[in-house]
Amino acid sequence: MTFVNWLKRNLVVIAGLLTLAYLLLPNIIVTVFSFNKPNGRFNYEWQRFSTDAWKDPCGVSGLCGSLSLSLQIAFWATLGATALGTAIAFALVRYRFRARGAINSLIFLPMAMPEVVMAASLLTLFLNMGAQLGFWTILIAHIMFCLSFVVTAVKARVMSMDPRLEQAAQDLYAGPFQTFVRVTLPIAAPGIAAGALLAFALSFDDFIITNFNAGSTVTFPMFVWGSAQRGTPVQINVIGTAMFVIAVLFVLASTVIGNRRNRRKA
Amino acid sequence: MATTKTQTDATEHSGDVRLSGISKTYGTFTAVHPLDLTVPQGSFFALLGASGCGKTTTLRMIAGLEEPSSGTVHLGDQDVTALPPYKRPVNTVFQSYALFPHLDIFENVAFGLRRRGIKSVKKQVGEMLDLVQLGEQARKKPHQLSGGQQQRVAVARALINHPKVLLLDEPLGALDLKLRRQMQLELKRIQTEVGITFVHVTHDQEEAMTMADQVAVMNGGRVEQLGAPADLYENPRTTFVANFLGTSNLIEAEVDTHGADEVVVKAAGDKLVLPVARCAAPARAGGKVLVGVRPEKISITHADEAGSIPEGRNRITGKISNTSFIGVSTQYMVDCAACPEFEVYAQNIDRDARLAPGADVVLHWNPAHTFGLDADQSLLAGTTGDAGVAEGETV
Amino acid sequence: MSTLTEAPPPLTPAAPEKKPPRTRGRWTPYWLLLPGILWLLVFFAAPMVYQASTSVQTGSLEEGYKVTWHFVTYWEAVSEYWPQFLRSVAYAASATVLCLLLGYPLAYLIAFRAGRWRNLIMTLVIAPFFTSFLIRTLAWKTILADGGPVVGVLNTLHVLDVTGWLGWTSGDRVLATPLAVVCGLTYNFLPFMILPLYTSLERIDGRLHEAAGDLYAKPSTVFRKVTFPLSMPGVVSGTLLTFIPATGDYVNASLLGSADTGMIGNVIQSQFLRVLDYPTAAALSFVLMAAILVMVTFYIRKSGTEDLV
Numbered sequence: 001m002t003f004v005n006w007l008k009r010n011l012v013v014i015a016g017l018l019t020l021a022y023l024l025l026p027n028i029i030v031t032v033f034s035f036n037k038p039n040g041r042f043n044y045e046w047q048r049f050s051t052d053a054w055k056d057p058c059g060v061s062g063l064c065g066s067l068s069l070s071l072q073i074a075f076w077a078t079l080g081a082t083a084l085g086t087a088i089a090f091a092l093v094r095y096r097f098r099a100r101g102a103i104n105s106l107i108f109l110p111m112a113m114p115e116v117v118m119a120a121s122l123l124t125l126f127l128n129m130g131a132q133l134g135f136w137t138i139l140i141a142h143i144m145f146c147l148s149f150v151v152t153a154v155k156a157r158v159m160s161m162d163p164r165l166e167q168a169a170q171d172l173y174a175g176p177f178q179t180f181v182r183v184t185l186p187i188a189a190p191g192i193a194a195g196a197l198l199a200f201a202l203s204f205d206d207f208i209i210t211n212f213n214a215g216s217t218v219t220f221p222m223f224v225w226g227s228a229q230r231g232t233p234v235q236i237n238v239i240g241t242a243m244f245v246i247a248v249l250f251v252l253a254s255t256v257i258g259n260r261r262n263r264r265k266a
Numbered sequence: 267m268a269t270t271k272t273q274t275d276a277t278e279h280s281g282d283v284r285l286s287g288i289s290k291t292y293g294t295f296t297a298v299h300p301l302d303l304t305v306p307q308g309s310f311f312a313l314l315g316a317s318g319c320g321k322t323t324t325l326r327m328i329a330g331l332e333e334p335s336s337g338t339v340h341l342g343d344q345d346v347t348a349l350p351p352y353k354r355p356v357n358t359v360f361q362s363y364a365l366f367p368h369l370d371i372f373e374n375v376a377f378g379l380r381r382r383g384i385k386s387v388k389k390q391v392g393e394m395l396d397l398v399q400l401g402e403q404a405r406k407k408p409h410q411l412s413g414g415q416q417q418r419v420a421v422a423r424a425l426i427n428h429p430k431v432l433l434l435d436e437p438l439g440a441l442d443l444k445l446r447r448q449m450q451l452e453l454k455r456i457q458t459e460v461g462i463t464f465v466h467v468t469h470d471q472e473e474a475m476t477m478a479d480q481v482a483v484m485n486g487g488r489v490e491q492l493g494a495p496a497d498l499y500e501n502p503r504t505t506f507v508a509n510f511l512g513t514s515n516l517i518e519a520e521v522d523t524h525g526a527d528e529v530v531v532k533a534a535g536d537k538l539v540l541p542v543a544r545c546a547a548p549a550r551a552g553g554k555v556l557v558g559v560r561p562e563k564i565s566i567t568h569a570d571e572a573g574s575i576p577e578g579r580n581r582i583t584g585k586i587s588n589t590s591f592i593g594v595s596t597q598y599m600v601d602c603a604a605c606p607e608f609e610v611y612a613q614n615i616d617r618d619a620r621l622a623p624g625a626d627v628v629l630h631w632n633p634a635h636t637f638g639l640d641a642d643q644s645l646l647a648g649t650t651g652d653a654g655v656a657e658g659e660t661v
Numbered sequence: 662m663s664t665l666t667e668a669p670p671p672l673t674p675a676a677p678e679k680k681p682p683r684t685r686g687r688w689t690p691y692w693l694l695l696p697g698i699l700w701l702l703v704f705f706a707a708p709m710v711y712q713a714s715t716s717v718q719t720g721s722l723e724e725g726y727k728v729t730w731h732f733v734t735y736w737e738a739v740s741e742y743w744p745q746f747l748r749s750v751a752y753a754a755s756a757t758v759l760c761l762l763l764g765y766p767l768a769y770l771i772a773f774r775a776g777r778w779r780n781l782i783m784t785l786v787i788a789p790f791f792t793s794f795l796i797r798t799l800a801w802k803t804i805l806a807d808g809g810p811v812v813g814v815l816n817t818l819h820v821l822d823v824t825g826w827l828g829w830t831s832g833d834r835v836l837a838t839p840l841a842v843v844c845g846l847t848y849n850f851l852p853f854m855i856l857p858l859y860t861s862l863e864r865i866d867g868r869l870h871e872a873a874g875d876l877y878a879k880p881s882t883v884f885r886k887v888t889f890p891l892s893m894p895g896v897v898s899g900t901l902l903t904f905i906p907a908t909g910d911y912v913n914a915s916l917l918g919s920a921d922t923g924m925i926g927n928v929i930q931s932q933f934l935r936v937l938d939y940p941t942a943a944a945l946s947f948v949l950m951a952a953i954l955v956m957v958t959f960y961i962r963k964s965g966t967e968d969l970v
Contacts (some may be wrong), residue, residue, distance in 0.1 A: 020786070173353075185819050
């Protein structure tokens, strides 16, 4: 009886943890198989333990080149989308102007559009313009679809900002530029950072839009896609595992630092 | 006027805040009707009114945070109407303080000094924090302080700039009652100490009366009446002021005779007398007038003792409908023919046990305490049910 | 950037139109909007128009294409590929429902029951994003491999018999069946369901649960009458964020499915990148877009939540 009660009370916890397990299972597989030494070209079946791939992560031709290209594109796309998106978010929250509704829809639509539609239509445009597909077309596409997400993230933050803070700064002899640099920007920073992080993740991991508009340029996701057809090197798992671990450590470290700072100040 | 300090005419004008014909409209809505107002230098001036009356908008026009639709703002001889807020020698204590959440207390207070290019701020900030008793908290962030402490930081942050005028926008609104009382005295002390002109916006009539030398009561974008607190309280000129500042019993009456010193009026059979000097309405015989008297000026006597009431007092008969015991006083609600909800506050010196609901009583008061108002206005203006505009509309 | 705050932000709620204090400030919003909006117009809106025009063109790669208002392309495309359309909607809808069923308990757990583990669980939900989703999808090939432990367990429990009878799997295989594709879609878009759900659950005041309990609601009633209705914004935006990309996805169908599980995304992709039949591909993509917009609009109207993002 008590066990049934316990089960009833913790049903949601058990279900939640099972979902979490479902979410993490592929990552566990990816990690385990980064120590595999497969027979043949595909790394789908466990053979025997080996650290070969970890010792030589760039051992497959084109892998590290595509990784560095993806990082570069993600960096510039983040920069571009964050700058453009932050400006739009400020304009939307802080000013009244014409065509507001139309602009809101224009920002919402890319998020409500299947990637394949955007990818195909953008390719049509590039083909019509006779543009050379490659780094620049990928970058243009990434800034385009990251933009809306940055606007949404920054907008939420700016909307929750008390307008009196900026008025207080003006009241205390800060001109428009000083007000922006000393008060607006620092307070909006978490929203901008969240938007930028999202843009980076979206850009780095994008496959569908990139696949359409890359021409013969190969980003990291495209490299993985290609190897899924030709043969998956273990090094892919090494990179995937490393990224996962770095992300978890990064978040945990920033949480710990944040907690410690709060404790010290309190 | 209450600001008859020992000042010569010359200095009195050099630092006055003068608003001339200043108004503010938003589309079709007029927040502030054209308004002339002079705040004498060194005074503690309160703008009092319900939310939406235009008091905050007026304050923000002085600060430069709101651009007037018409009129000018002068600080002393300088026309500052076109100056942006960061170029005006005026500082504001904002509603809910608007402390910068990303800066610590020290940097919050130092903000204005730094923006004006002052490099060594340590000594000044330290002194200012000591003045508001927050020296220990300098390195804390605003959210780590209590409401009262945040309020003092907001005052320190504004005062450190030695503004010509300090504007306070409902500065005590977020504090609980006890702390509010304490901060009222504290602010008054600081004002006396630094001698800076304070313009204080509030909806709390007690706060305005306790702190200010002069109060402007605002309603619907206009100043209803301007004067020293006691003057406003004793001689309200409109029903709004009579009801908004404290409580008034207002009786609709008809003018019977109009003498040189006294007006005699009739209200539901009772004859009442009021001094001509205290009648704000043009009283012609046969015309209507509103007669008012404050609840604490009235004595209440059981009907059996009516004979003991001295001659020459205004008197009204009625029946007690409700009593509430407050401690220092008892409040009676009396149903009279002239006024169904007549309020009386009686000091609890000797309590008469017969004064219970249902008892017949005689209410009487000195005719000199009676005031007269124009009958051509709402009896209920300024009572709590008549706030009109929703909260937060003038933020 | 100095133009950003040229005019002090005139945030007076009672002021719909505010006369700007300084004349330069009046144009500030337009300068702020210009680059980003231009970007979206040129690289998002204009391509849509180009695509619409491409869909009614005829011609060939060698001779070039001309607009001939050849609407027959639409008819041909839809009549040839309607199974893929239906499949896309069915797979995406199944994945969305599964995401909601799986994601809700986890979002609830993080919001109300996780305590000091909240940050860690949140990190674990987000962190897989940083391992490329293609790598993670490939891992499902290992998990669902023929003769692997998962298939073995499902076989022993006779689950595969049931799913086989329903047409979700075939024989002893899970891989290369609709079940595998839906499983991959569910997995890939689960975080997009959990995050909005968590955001709206987290905003719910815990005292509401106590108040409902105090007013004689048993836990299941508290959930039905208080928690779930209040989390509706999260449910709506979560389902949209899952359903829309899932409908257009072709990665899961390619990696985990077979020729029989092709979705509309696979068709568009191959028409565009392999067959090079641009009019047909454009028409398909246009139909997909229209279908999704119609479904989403209908859904938003139905659920009565206008503020999705």
